[in-house]
Amino acid sequence: GNSVTQMEGPVTLSEEAFLTINCTYTATGYPSLFWYVQYPGEGLQLLLKATKADDKGSNKGFEATYRKETTSFHLEKGSVQVSDSAVYFCALSDKKKNSGAGSYQLTFGKGTKLSVIP
Amino acid sequence: DGGITQSPKYLFRKEGQNVTLSCEQNLNHDAMYWYRQDPGQGLRLIYYSQIVNDFQKGDIAEGYSVSREKKESFPLTVTSAQKNPTAFYLCASSIEGINTEAFFGQGTRLTVV
Numbered sequence: 310g311n312s313v314t315q316m317e318g319p320v321t322l323s324e325e326a327f328l329t330i331n332c333t334y335t336a337t338g339y340p341s342l343f344w345y346v347q348y349p350g351e352g353l354q355l356l357l358k359a360t361k362a363d364d365k366g367s368n369k370g371f372e373a374t375y376r377k378e379t380t381s382f383h384l385e386k387g388s389v390q391v392s393d394s395a396v397y398f399c400a401l402s403d404k405k406k407n408s409g410a411g412s413y414q415l416t417f418g419k420g421t422k423l424s425v426i427p
Numbered sequence: 428d429g430g431i432t433q434s435p436k437y438l439f440r441k442e443g444q445n446v447t448l449s450c451e452q453n454l455n456h457d458a459m460y461w462y463r464q465d466p467g468q469g470l471r472l473i474y475y476s477q478i479v480n481d482f483q484k485g486d487i488a489e490g491y492s493v494s495r496e497k498k499e500s501f502p503l504t505v506t507s508a509q510k511n512p513t514a515f516y517l518c519a520s521s522i523e524g525i526n527t528e529a530f531f532g533q534g535t536r537l538t539v540v
Contacts (some may be wrong), residue, residue, distance in 0.1 A: 352531035
């Protein structure tokens with residue numbers, strides 16, 4: 310089945326440091342890939358996405374490139390801020406196994422908690 | 428503004444009681460989902476529904492029940508059969524499609540006392 314593996318947290322960085330959160334996936338089809346962010350006590354928000362190989366998703370200074378050859382979708386940001394402190398989830402969307410057309414499943418990683426200190 | 432509304436934000440329940448969590452969306456999405464979030468576990472799918480009057484079990488459906496009588500509403504009942512119900516519950520909706528994102532509500536934190 311499908312699975313998403315993220316680097317273990319928590320990750321603690323100083324303000325303006327470079328961020329990388331690793332994400333690799335296993336999928337039977339050709340998935341779309343997503344990064345979601347969750348601020349304390351809230352639901353998840355979409356941060357960025359990529360729908361095919363070599364696509365780069367970007368938003369708010371965050372970037373991730375869909376690498377089919379390494380089945381990876383690592384999240385990066387050049388200079389983090391205190392306001393970036395949150396939990397980050399990597400996810401994939403793929404067709405449900407043995408399903409008909411129009412039936413898709415979203416699979417999440419376990420999340421990586423990021424703390425940025427001034 | 429369009430979005431998903433979950434209520435209440437905090438809920439306390441005595442052991443042995445059933446409790447229903449509300450989820451309403453005005454995004455005109457066909458698909459709706461319930462996830463459970465525990466520390467260090469990520470999100471686990473409880474139930475999902477692709478269309479009105481139809482729903483499917485997810486990975487951890489035991490002890491939960493849902494209904495989908497209206498397109499905009501997908502309530503979740505946590506029954507007394509759920510052995511460890513204390514958790515953060517998230518409702519989501521999406522347009523059915525491989526490229527589309529899921530939109531999440533703010534969540535309900537359920538505590539059994």
